[in-house]
Amino acid sequence: MILKSGIISSVELDNRVIETLLNFYPEEKLSEHKVFKNAFSKGSITFNELKDISEKIHLPWQMFLLNLNNLKKELENIEANRLDKFPKNLLVIHKRKGKGEITSKRIIDRQIRIQSFVTSQLPDSFVCNFSGSLKSKNVQDAVNYIINYLSIDLEHFRTRDSAEKSKNYLIEKVQSQGNINVSQGVRTNGILPEIKNTFELFKSTSGFVVKDKKIPFIFLPSEINPDENHFRQIYTLLYLLVVIGMEEYSHAIESYSFKKVKDDKKFRHMNDIVSEILLPRSVTDNLATEDINKNLVNRLKEQYKISYTAILFVLRLRKKIDKDIQESLTLPQKEPSLFIEVKKWFAHPHISTSVKKFCGDIAFNKVNTAIKNNAIYPNQAQMIIFGRFRKDKWNDYKTKI
């Protein structure tokens, strides 16, 4: 394909390079974008077209000028960074049953880039003491340790007037006391690429951990996964915290079946820790099976900030209800509506709000400190926080830091 300056032919781009780049995030189907379809059919693309589309798909236009060997080296570096942070099995099986789509490697790469910057700002001797601290602890000891380590006031957590506020309280504790960064999916301000069906694509994204000895990252899908209400996110947050505490990074939840949790010793142990924090046995021990109904489950949900489905799951694990009762109390599954979610997030927050959420508080503060001290060039800062150059948003962003 010829790269043109206006109507003048400039230089030939290797079609294999373009195809390789466009398939680096295969789930995004970038090669189906009309700009590239036209370019392939015409055999040319103008420099302006290349710059515009590169900005939209969050890939630097300069990468399209690489030869195949150099491109492969670049992509191998990115892949090596992924493998350094994620066990190979997790990168392959990031699938959720029934959804057929995968956790976005784009988001994984963005989070790794943010984390790399954060850790580069810390001394080599800096370590996250929470990592591995739950190993060999029984459920109750692990629960006590987490609550003390993070200075969680459970009464305060449970009495927030919404699950969202309870979640935010936990996130604040995990970050400020645990030195663990919590980043979240956002669908505002073009933080994620502007591609066809962007949010359809990312909606199956699960929570995950980006391991690191200095600052582990927890990613919560939040806005991008309409299936993940605040109750579920609270559970996910605590579960991923336990993953870090146990250093069980290769642990992936492909399916959350009762049998799997019951029979898998490690899975059961990790699940029991989270359940005990959210819904202590002392609460469920005195429940009589005949008293367990939808009203009670709903009351527990609001009181303890644990999802309705999770309560039924815990009650069954604790042998308070059997499969039949669980099924009879299970609410019909509603297909999450993207439309409702879009309206909800249509609030147009300031760019710094979107960046703070996507990067997490620890990373947000580190990047801002570096910007203030001129310790990072604007284009590098933009690559970290926006995933691309955003001259339009950059000035706005700086006004708030």
Added chain:
Amino acid sequence: MKIIDTNILNKFAKGEILLDLSEEFYLTEDLRNEIDNLGSISSEYDTKIKSMKFSNIEDYHYFNEAIYLENYKKFINKHNKIVSFYGLKGLADISILACIEMMVKPTNPTLFDTNRSIEVSTHDSNLKDALKEEFDGKITINDPIKQ
């Protein structure tokens, strides 16, 4: 013609080195991406940047984008070690190399005064090495931080 690298500009804006403010400096788009509102948190910093005279290389009459892109492709592959797409580093260096190549080896010599001297101010050793390798004896490499 004087081209200034971001590291020199940054030192100047922080008050760590002095530059001749009567000089006009030429910037490529990649340099502008690094420099645009560089830091720009303190007003003193901004004031210093604004006290300088900049011109866009693309606005210069001899600038030929088609040739520039051809050069860019050549150098981004040849000097790939100075570029990091991960941290988005080194792209301004490639743009400087691509521009100078266009100036010292103009396709149409009548458009460009090849006798005009070119000076690059940089403290980046990788860029200095690449400039020496490509244009030794044809341009001046200046490091105000070392002086």
